[in-house]
Amino acid sequence: MDFPVELLANAIVAGLLLGGFYAAVTAGISIAFGILDIVNIAHPAFIILGSYIAYIVNANFGIDPILVSLIMLPAFYVLGGAVYQVYYASFERRGQEALRGLAFFFGLLFITEVGLVLVFGVDYRYVEAIYIGPTLRFSFIDLPLRMLIPCLVSLLMMLCLQLYLTRTFIGRAIMAVSQDQLALRLMAADPVRIKRIAFGISIATAAIAGAFLIVIQPVEPSVGREYIGRVFAICVLGGMGSLPGTVLAAILLGIVESITATFYGPSWAPAVSFGFLLLTLAFRPAGILGR
Amino acid sequence: MRFWIFLLVALALGAGVFFGARYLHNDYLFFAGYVVLEYLVLATAWNILGGYCGYVNFGTAAFFALGAYTSVAIHKFSPMPIPVLILLGGVVSGIVGLGMGYLTLRLRGAFFSIATLALAVVVQTLITNWDYVGGSRGAYVVRPALAPLVGSYIQYLFLVMLVLAIAAVFAARMIERSWLGYGFASIRDDELAAEASGVPTLRLKLMATTLSGAFMGMAGAPLPYYVGYLDPASGFNLAYAVNSIAMPLVGGTTTWIGPVIGALLLGTVQQVATVTISSAVNLLIVGVVLVGFVMIAPNGIIGLIEARLRARSDR
Numbered sequence: 001m002d003f004p005v006e007l008l009a010n011a012i013v014a015g016l017l018l019g020g021f022y023a024a025v026t027a028g029i030s031i032a033f034g035i036l037d038i039v040n041i042a043h044p045a046f047i048i049l050g051s052y053i054a055y056i057v058n059a060n061f062g063i064d065p066i067l068v069s070l071i072m073l074p075a076f077y078v079l080g081g082a083v084y085q086v087y088y089a090s091f092e093r094r095g096q097e098a099l100r101g102l103a104f105f106f107g108l109l110f111i112t113e114v115g116l117v118l119v120f121g122v123d124y125r126y127v128e129a130i131y132i133g134p135t136l137r138f139s140f141i142d143l144p145l146r147m148l149i150p151c152l153v154s155l156l157m158m159l160c161l162q163l164y165l166t167r168t169f170i171g172r173a174i175m176a177v178s179q180d181q182l183a184l185r186l187m188a189a190d191p192v193r194i195k196r197i198a199f200g201i202s203i204a205t206a207a208i209a210g211a212f213l214i215v216i217q218p219v220e221p222s223v224g225r226e227y228i229g230r231v232f233a234i235c236v237l238g239g240m241g242s243l244p245g246t247v248l249a250a251i252l253l254g255i256v257e258s259i260t261a262t263f264y265g266p267s268w269a270p271a272v273s274f275g276f277l278l279l280t281l282a283f284r285p286a287g288i289l290g291r
Numbered sequence: 292m293r294f295w296i297f298l299l300v301a302l303a304l305g306a307g308v309f310f311g312a313r314y315l316h317n318d319y320l321f322f323a324g325y326v327v328l329e330y331l332v333l334a335t336a337w338n339i340l341g342g343y344c345g346y347v348n349f350g351t352a353a354f355f356a357l358g359a360y361t362s363v364a365i366h367k368f369s370p371m372p373i374p375v376l377i378l379l380g381g382v383v384s385g386i387v388g389l390g391m392g393y394l395t396l397r398l399r400g401a402f403f404s405i406a407t408l409a410l411a412v413v414v415q416t417l418i419t420n421w422d423y424v425g426g427s428r429g430a431y432v433v434r435p436a437l438a439p440l441v442g443s444y445i446q447y448l449f450l451v452m453l454v455l456a457i458a459a460v461f462a463a464r465m466i467e468r469s470w471l472g473y474g475f476a477s478i479r480d481d482e483l484a485a486e487a488s489g490v491p492t493l494r495l496k497l498m499a500t501t502l503s504g505a506f507m508g509m510a511g512a513p514l515p516y517y518v519g520y521l522d523p524a525s526g527f528n529l530a531y532a533v534n535s536i537a538m539p540l541v542g543g544t545t546t547w548i549g550p551v552i553g554a555l556l557l558g559t560v561q562q563v564a565t566v567t568i569s570s571a572v573n574l575l576i577v578g579v580v581l582v583g584f585v586m587i588a589p590n591g592i593i594g595l596i597e598a599r600l601r602a603r604s605d606r
Contacts, residue, residue, distance in 0.1 A: 037400045041349075041408070090586040100585040102347045102404055107582035110533050114575045209469055225529065229409040236402070267427070271416035274409040281406050282394040 006140045007017045011139055011262040020151030020255025021216060023158055023247045024209040024229060030203040031161075033232070034241030036195055036274035040088065042105040044224030044233060045112035046203055050076065050210020051125075051219045052116060058127040058201060065127045066153060067209035073204045080203025083108075083201045084196045087107055109224075116221035122217035132215060150212035154245070161201075174198040174290040178241060226270055294465060299458045309450060321449040325517060328452040329510050329557035334550035335459045335537035336506030340499045341536070342544030343472060345479035346396075350407035351535040354384040354504045356526035358511030366432050372439070373451050373513050380512030381505040387414075387502020395606060396496045413598045415527045421438060429522025432515040448517055452510075459506050463546040466502070475499060476545075507535075514543060530574055534558075537581035543593025552592055572585040 025047060032040040053072055054065035091101040136143040165171040173194045176184050181191040213219060229277030234253055253273055261269045295385075312320045333351060358380030365371055365379060395406040419427045438447030451578050451579035466472050474495045477485035486492050515521045534557065542553030557577060590593055 033401075039335055039404065040403075062388070082470070086586070094589070099341070099345055099347055099544075100540070100589055103536055103585050106349065106533065106536060106579050107585070110529070110578035111575065111582065114571055114578060118575065218462055222529075226412065229405070229412050232405045233409070236405075267420055268416065271413050274413045274416075277408060277409045278394060281402055 007138070007233070007262060008259070011259045014147070014253030014262075015258030016251055017151045017254070018258055019149035019210075019247075019251030020154045021147070021212050022230065022250035022254050023258060024150070024154035025248050026207065026231045026250055027158060027161060027243070028202040028205040028209070029235045030200055030238070030241060030246045031174075031205075034235055034246075035174060036198055036202075037178060038084075038195075038199065039102055040105050041102070041228055041232075042108040042204070043202075043206060044210045044227040045109045046076070046079075046206035047210045047213060047227065048116065048219065048221060048224040049112060049204050050207040051214040052120065053207070053212075054125055054211040054214050055125045055219070058129075062128070064129050065211045065215055066149070066208070067128075069266055072207045076207040077200040077204040080200035081196045082201065084199035088192060088195070088230055092133045094107065108226075110113075113221045113224065115142075118152075120221070122222075124220050126218040127214050129215065146215055152216055153208070154212060156171055157205070159245055159249055161205075165243065170194065170197060175241075182210065184209055190284070229270075229274045233273050233280065237276065237280045294461075297464065298457075298461055301461060303582075305453050309446075309453060312449070318443070319447055320362060321338050322444045323445075323562040325445070325449050325452050326562060327555065328449070328456045330534055330538060330558045331456045331554040332452070332459045332510040333507055333535040334542075334554040335456075335463050335547070336503045337535040338508035338539040338544055338547075338550045339463055339466060339475075339506070340496075340503040342539050342549065343467065343479065344399055344496060344498065344499045346499070347404045348407045348500075348503065348537070349404055349532050349536075350411040351507055352527045352529065352531040353407075354388060354507035355511035355514075355531050356418065356523070357384045357387060357414060358430075358508030359521055359526050360418055361508070361516040362512045362515050363430045365414040366428070366515065367423065370435075373448070373516065375480035377451070377455065377509045377512040381509040382577065384508020384511070388500040391460030391504075392497045396493060397534055397548060404466050411527060411532070413593075415523055418526070419523045425522065427523060429520055429525075430515070431520050434516045434519065447604075448513055448575065451513055455509055459509075460499075460547055460551060462502070462506075463550075467547055471495070471498065483553045510577065530577075533574070533577055534561075534580065537577050537584075539591075541580060541584045543591030546593060549593050556592075 022118070025044075028043050029040065032038045032043065048231065050069060050072065054068045055066045057063050058065050072270070087104065091104065105235060131145040131149050134145050136145065137149070165175055173184060173187070173189045174197070176187075177187075177191050177194050184191050184194065215224070217223075230253070234246060234249045237253070238247070238249035257269045257272050258275070262270045297525075308324075312324060321465065326337055335357065336354075337351055340348055358377075361383045362376045365376060391410055395403045418424065434444055436444070438444040440492040441447050441450060450580065466475070474485075474490050474492075477490050478492050478495060482492055494547060511526075514526070518525070522591060526593040538553035538557050540553070542551065544550030557580065561573040564576055584591060590597070
């Protein structure tokens, strides 16, 4: 029996593209959880919210879903800032973020999901765009455009984020907030304001990731749940708060999942990412590029 | 001595509830009551780890479903009485709890919580791919027509769950007032300081996850007989996780009575809302109540009552 090289090569390429998309999904968690230490398990719910907004605008006005998400960025940024303000006032200031903060985000996740079910039902929704459907072919390698476009835009977004975090004053202040809040205060920057900005950016990435998600696959409200473990697996695996690490881990996980799905069947794919997460947590909690 | 008085009072209350419901001749009461009691056990079990130690477990559904699927697997092999199944379900979930705790409890609290979420999905994937217990198609469990002791099968299930609930609350109360409870509280308040003072924190946390997981598994064991048909989507329903977190937080997490109050209150409201409004709305209620309580009344109903009493005594 000869080894299916073409199948393997296609699985790896598909995994690469999937990984690029996973990087966009995880970017927000890398900022919120990795840098700010806010365990926002409701992040996938915000992504689904982004998907539904892209769906509504696309279905009614025919605007490209990714373009919609770019227009929605300021709205999601403000939403993120507001959520952080509530979180700060109710939990962080009182030093109760551990137990009750987690429960708060869990509740948010649940409310968003059930709210979407009540408004839109549990039917799968999808969008229309010119790049959904056609596929580029290089000899035996398939490059479906519906995967390629999100992957490229996502990598571009990660690059912009990384430049922002390392080259601008606010970006550096965001990196500093996780290390020493007092020192930050001595530099005349208000940690709460910096964190609010950072959390706003984190939620803003969810708008873009949501548009990618609905381009790649049809979406229903509970889809977000299977991303919870995945995004945290990638975030921890990549090393807390490291965006290059996040991209690396996302691509690694994408490839492993894609190979599992190709050779063993898609029903095993979720177990892979979570197995990865459990093993990382047990043996190398600092991740690949951990600080 | 006071433990035995408490147990007697609880048993008397339980007997009162059971015979009161029987006197009303309404089988629906038993169906609804079973669910409320099931949540009471889950909330109490969650609170042993979450409330006493401060470690948030999002994987209630995994432990619960493991108990249920243990019953399914044994039922396919050879049917056994439910109390035996409950014990076995508890053993399986307890062992899984111990294993998971061993893997993750050396990490900070938030990592533990995320790992429990991951565990839920891993276990669900394994069950979905395991054909012996029905896989993704689900499994039918035909229950016997007649039950021991009380005749009607739903009344028998209700009685079993009632006894389990009393046992769980009794165990939680006993833990709370023993050296174990003080150890747990020291972990919750300041783990580093506890460790430095010679509290064996890892061992205590492992005991808490094992106990908590075991009770969740026990609560799940009779489920296949209650629903008659079990598939992964219903066994691993997120509602179990949300409810088992919301109920203790609404009632108050530091004492055994908190989860009891929370479960009776939220459980009953949900049963009423399911019948009168819709089952999606009742889940929304739980979410909103959870978020509202953690923001406004961080110590739950018990905290509100205590604050009121303190204010009165100050005057």
